[in-house]
Amino acid sequence: MLHLIVAFLLVAAHGAFATPCHFESQGEGRVAAIVDARSVRLDDGREIRLTGIEQTATTKQALTSLLSGRDVTLRSVDDTPDRYGRQGALVFIGENDTSVQAMLLAQGDAVVSAEIVDKDCATALMTSEAAARRQKMGSWADPSAIKNAESPDDILAEIGRFTVVEGKVLSVRQAGATTYLNFGRNWTRGFAVTISKRTLPAFESAGIALKSLENRRIRVRGWVEGNTGPRIDVRLVGQVELLGASEPTGVRP
Structure with missing residues (x-):
């Protein structure tokens, strides 16, 4: 019965992504600069805001280590820029199936913002954060x-x-x-x-x-x-x- 339910949900989702947070591709590029703790600039001039997370004291340093000079794929439900002209997206390094946001959360270098409403993706990000909390990694090492x-x-x-x-x-x-x-x-x-x-x-x-x-x-x-x-x-x-x-x-x- 469980297998039938899973199959039904997959059909109902009209080909939903097998991996959480793998929304429609919104382009690719190479990271030319780290603008701030949640934004990067690509070599084509686009400024990308990493959706789904809020910063901690170590986010920018961790983001720099992960993304400087790297080729990335952008995924989101649309590519409409925010009022500052930034394109919001989940960012993936090369062919990696894990988003940069999930990596930062798993290291304790970011906090879930709750802005992503897709249930599977939101759960995946929360799970990454929870693992870091349990292990007291990054910002979670601070009792306060x-x-x-x-x-x-x-x-x-x-x-x-x-x-x-x-x-x-x-x-x-x-x-x-x-x-x-x-x-x-x-x-x-x-x-x-x-x-x-x-x-x-x-x-x-x-x-x-x-x-x-x-x-x-x-x-x-x-x-x-x-x-x-x-x-x-x-x-x-x-x-x-x-x-x-x-x-x-x-x-x-």
């Missing part, structure tokens, strides 16, 4: 790499940075068009996750009722903002991971 939701001041110090936070949701409240996942009893100073009404259908499609997150441990990732209490605005389902009640910090895939 994952912030504790019960320490709002530590999270507030990360304003303007992409941050990973873990903790127990104490309450779920709605105010206007925004749902709040509160991690502290003081709503104004404690850490909270905000989710807008327009994002709710994505959680519903994923089978996640926000109210069901009360008293659950979760891991959330995103940009920290806020003046009194720290906030992370969740716009993608992949920014939230459910954790088991007895799981050690930072190890769940």
Whole structure:
């Protein structure tokens, strides 16, 4: 029966890629320069932004070691440039089946951004990150790499940075068009996750009722903002991971 189900899914996907993240090829080129921790410039002048990851302190150095002067293939669902003129893509070295993003994540030299919505690809990237967390590689060797939701001041110090936070949701409240996942009893100073009404259908499609997150441990990732209490605005389902009640910090895939 399992074989029949797998076969059906392959047919339904209309020839989906056998390897996760192997989207349609969007061209090739040679890396002429490393622009920053997530962007490279090819010899034909195109600037490429590596989708699916956010940087750590070691990302640029690792990216330089991996890509300087290398021939690469670009894969993505489309080649539409962002507002800065950069083409977003998963980057593959030569004929390698593993993306550069997955390599960086597996080394602990990057963090999953959750922007890739393709389920298989997103799972593959999360798995690479989880392996690095378990082995405390790269940035995960730092005990403070994952912030504790019960320490709002530590999270507030990360304003303007992409941050990973873990903790127990104490309450779920709605105010206007925004749902709040509160991690502290003081709503104004404690850490909270905000989710807008327009994002709710994505959680519903994923089978996640926000109210069901009360008293659950979760891991959330995103940009920290806020003046009194720290906030992370969740716009993608992949920014939230459910954790088991007895799981050690930072190890769940």
